[in-house]
Amino acid sequence: MTRALRLGMVGGGEGAFIGAVHRMAAALDGDWRLAAGAFSTDAGRNGRTGAALGLASERVYASLEAMLAGERALPADARIDAVAIVTPNYLHAPMAIAALEAGFHVFCEKPMAMNVAEAQAIAAAAKASGRRFALAFTYSGYPLVEEARARVARGDLGAIRLVQVEYLQGWLSQPIDESGNKQAEWRTDPARAGMGGCLGDIGTHAFQLAEHVSGLAVESVSAELTTHVPGRRLDDDVSALLRFASGARGTLKASQVAAGEENGLKLRIHGERGGLEWAQMEPNTLVLRWLDRPAEIVRAGGPGLDPRTAPLLRTPSGHPEGYIEAFANLYRGFAEAIRGGDGRWYPDVVDGLRTMQFIEAVIANAASDQKWTMIGESA
Known part of the structure; x- marks a missing residue:
């Protein structure tokens, strides 16, 4: 045992x-x-x-x-x-x-x-x-994120042209970092959070998800960082254009001042033959759209899933799986790797380095008059 x-x-x-x-x-x-x-x-x-x-x-x-x-x-x-x-x-x-x-x-x-x-x-x-x-790039542990990744990798959509990712929250719309909210306080303090506020906290999730599912590497960024709440020391809103090494193009939007939003992480990927859409707040649904046939709705636990998705599921179709289960998939992959297995993916140093390079490239670009900044260039 x-x-x-x-x-x-x-x-x-x-x-x-x-x-x-x-x-x-x-x-x-x-x-x-x-x-x-x-x-x-x-x-x-x-x-x-x-x-x-x-x-x-x-x-x-x-x-x-x-x-x-x-x-x-x-x-x-x-x-x-x-x-x-x-x-x-x-x-x-x-x-x-x-x-x-x-x-x-x-x-x-x-x-x-x-x-x-x-x-x-x-x-x-x-x-x-x-x-x-x-x-802990938790969202990459969702079963239908793996399904999306598998379908892109096997070429269902054709060559990827467009990658769009957004992550919208509203919890920092007011200056709660100045009124005793401990979670907000340290996240807006450069000494404890680092160079990026919203950028580091949720922009990294969006970036990692875009690269992970598309299988493509972002080569350069053109970005804007904004601090909407007066007196806040770090950004609370991020917009970036993405150029992928493959020739694909993308956009990334992350904000923590989108009043009324809860945890709106969404990913859209379009290739030459079709596209897909996944949203974290409806994580058990993957939408596929095609040039030559009706759209499809793929459900967690339902028919037609890639074999790589099945091990990430714990309940039958119609029984929702969510955030804790996605997080658990990362811990399970981590455990298998420690025990000597090599089959199950989990985010590692490669993802970590890429996201840190993304943060530095966005900050460098936003602070300059340069139109594009290569990722890794400022390291």
Whole structure:
């Protein structure tokens, strides 16, 4: 019987949203068991979180450093296998590198780091340690995202010409970062979030999804960054034209001040024979449109799915699967890779480096009079 891998978490204490999501996703398929954590720098919050999660007090550590040292001192059949990093962005690189160098695999929140140089340092640490590194690009774990990717890859749409991706939220339409909202506060602070606000937080999701599903690499960008809320220190709205190395063209729109929007991530891809459309808020539906026949609606669990999609499904047709299940698909792929498998995809250092290069290219282009900036040029 294959044992559950043991997970240690840094960050994600009581009141945090994404830590709980990671824990639910990791546990869903039985591949992972939370075994240790350093959940908060506040001792009381840290202890309460560990107790609520049923951890022994000696496996609830005051810091990542303490957790790495404490776990390394345990026998191999008791210590954690991997560290989940669910902290603000400025901690991703130092924590990931420390965990990798200590001999642990890492599953990290996105964006990968504060800049390309940090991302490259993480990649180097992963390579030197021989450990796996995964990133929480959750939306690429949806079954019908995999279906869309499979159909593009097998040539159903013909040569790809157009890629359009948008990610619209409205939660930062008011200056809640100045009135005590902790999630908004750190995401709009350059010292903790990095160079990009909306760009780093959700623009990276849109970019990764566009490249992942199309199978194409963006070569250059022409972009505009806007801060609509007065006094905000980072962008809250992003617009970019995309040039793909293949000759395809694309657009990317990301905004956190689209008042009334919830989590409107949408992807459209058009080739010479047809197109597809997928939306995160209706994730179990993929729409296909053709030049020479009626449009098709493909449903999760329904007939006609590519064989690569089936392993990502857990329920029969008509029983919705959503965000937690998509996240769990990434944790499952990560677990399989650690165990020596090589069949299931998950976002890794390649995705992380690409998205960091995208951030730097957009910022460089938006700050200049140059029409186009090559991705990777500013690194």
